[in-house]
Amino acid sequence: MQHxxxxxxxxxxxxxxxxxxxxxxxxxxxxxVTRGYGAGEGAxxxxxxxxxxxxxxSWTAVMGPSGSGKSTLLHCAAGLERLTSGRVTIGxxxxxxxxxxxxxxxxxxxxxxxxxxxxxxxxxxxxxxVSMPLRLAGxxxxxxxxxxxxxxxxxxxxxxxxxxxxxxxxQQRVAIARAMVSRPEVLFADEPTGALDxxxxxxVLKMLRGMVDEGxxxxxxxxxxxxxxxxDAVLFLSDGQIVDRVxxxxxxxxxxxxxxxxxxxxxxKTP
Numbered sequence: 001m002q003h004x005x006x007x008x009x010x011x012x013x014x015x016x017x018x019x020x021x022x023x024x025x026x027x028x029x030x031x032x033v034t035r036g037y038g039a040g041e042g043a044x045x046x047x048x049x050x051x052x053x054x055x056x057x058s059w060t061a062v063m064g065p066s067g068s069g070k071s072t073l074l075h076c077a078a079g080l081e082r083l084t085s086g087r088v089t090i091g092x093x094x095x096x097x098x099x100x101x102x103x104x105x106x107x108x109x110x111x112x113x114x115x116x117x118x119x120x121x122x123x124x125x126x127x128x129x130v131s132m133p134l135r136l137a138g139x140x141x142x143x144x145x146x147x148x149x150x151x152x153x154x155x156x157x158x159x160x161x162x163x164x165x166x167x168x169x170x171q172q173r174v175a176i177a178r179a180m181v182s183r184p185e186v187l188f189a190d191e192p193t194g195a196l197d198x199x200x201x202x203x204v205l206k207m208l209r210g211m212v213d214e215g216x217x218x219x220x221x222x223x224x225x226x227x228x229x230x231x232d233a234v235l236f237l238s239d240g241q242i243v244d245r246v247x248x249x250x251x252x253x254x255x256x257x258x259x260x261x262x263x264x265x266x267x268x269k270t271p
Contacts, residue, residue: 025055025056026053026054026055026056026089026092027054027055027056027057027058027090027091027185027186027217028053028054028077028088028089028090028185028186028217028219029052029053029054029087029088029089030050030051030052030053030073030076030077030086030087030088031051031086031087031088031089032049032050032051032085032086032087033047033049033050033051033073033076033083033085033086033087033088034047034048034049034050034083034084034085034086035047035069035072035076035081035083035084035240036084045240046069046072046240047069047072047073047076047240047241048239048240048241049086049241050069050073050086050240050241050242052235052242054077054186054217054219055217056215056217057212057215057216057217058212058217058218058232058233059208059209059212059217059218059220059230059231059232059233060218060219060220060231060232060233060234060235061220061221061222061227061228061230061231061233061234061235061249061254062074062219062220062221062222062234062235062237063221063222063223063228063234063235063236063237063254063258064236064237064238064243064261065238065261065262065265068237068238068239068240069237069239069240069241070221070237071190071221072240073221073237074188074190074219074221076088077090077188077219078107078111078113078186078188079095079098079103079106079107079111080107083096090106090110090111090185090186091110091185091186105137108133108136108137108182109137109182109184110182110184110185110186111184111185111186111187111188112178112179112180112182112184112186112187112188113179113187113188113189113190114172114175114176114179114187114188114189114190114192115175115189115190115191115192116190116191116192116194116195117195118163118168118171118172118174118175118195119175120163120171120174120175120178121163122162122163122164123162124162125159125160125161125162126150126155126158126159126160126161126162126163126166126174126177127143127146127147127150127159127160129163129174129175129178130146130149130150130174130177130178130181131146131181132178133178133179133181133182134181134182137182141181145181146159146181147159149177149180149181150174150177152177152180153173153174153176153177153180153207154173154207155170155173155174155177158170158174167200168195168196168197168200169196169197169199169200169201169203169204172192172193172195172196172200172204173204173207176192176204176207176208180211180216185217186217186218186219187211187216187217187218187219188218188219188220189208189218189219189220189221190220190221191221191222191223192204192208192220192222193205193222193224193227194222194223194224201224201226201227205227205230206230208220208230209230212232218231225251225252225254225255225258226251228249228251228254229249229250229251229253229254231249232247232248233245233246233247233248233249234246234249234253234254234257236257236258236261238261238264238265243261244257244261
């Protein structure tokens with residue numbers, strides 16, 4: 001399932017015919033989201049009036065220079081941070097004013113997270129790490145379901161191995177299996193290949209691409225043009241605002257746009 005462009009609110013992707021709005025067409029929507037920190041002269045606005053829709057079954061990469069608001073956008077979209085203003089919906093459900101208990105339940109059932117540093121529990125096996133979100137949600141994990149999701153990430157024969165017995169790429173696959181075991185509405189990934197060598201990163205990205213082609217929604221923060229080129233669309237942030245986007249990206253497209261953003265920031269032309 002391909003989504004070459006992120007769809008602005010109230011419109012359709014360029015070149016497509018408008019269709020009646022359907023509540024299941026989008027996985028995540030941000031409506032005029034602002035997130036600020038501090039007060040007075042020390043106040044900082046990390047996101048400013050950001051509105052964007054992430055279509056269901058799409059893979060969106062989020063890029064921009066350090067301090068541009070990438071991680072803040074991810075955290076606000078996932079319900080990890082409260083908004084200063086605006087609104088966020090996941091699967092058509094408005095989570096803006098949800099209680100902490102409701103947000104905790106949401107994060108354990110409808111949202112999956114993958115981070116750069118894996119965040120696996122070293123004393124647990126791969127299977128035990130994968131089953132942890134279900135246990136925290138008060139559900140008894142089925143061993144069959146756990147082995148099935150480990151099989152999907154190519155680690156069906158590593159269920160009894162602990163993190164120290166796995167390579168970096170294998171540990172990230174366990175982390176992805178853990179995120180997917182609850183069948184989330186959307187998978188949020190923050191630099192998922194940042195700690196991997198090029199070979200392991202390529203394997204993880206290929207696996208993520210396969211998941212999206214099967215209908216999974218992924219929103220991924222990355223600094224790597226090669227990683228972003230695997231996505232359906234790339235969203236560029238600067239100073240807390242969306243400043244550019246590209247559909248069907250290539251690594252060169254992404255690198256060129258990042259270079260132009262750097263030029264505008266520093267005033268120096270890239271060689």
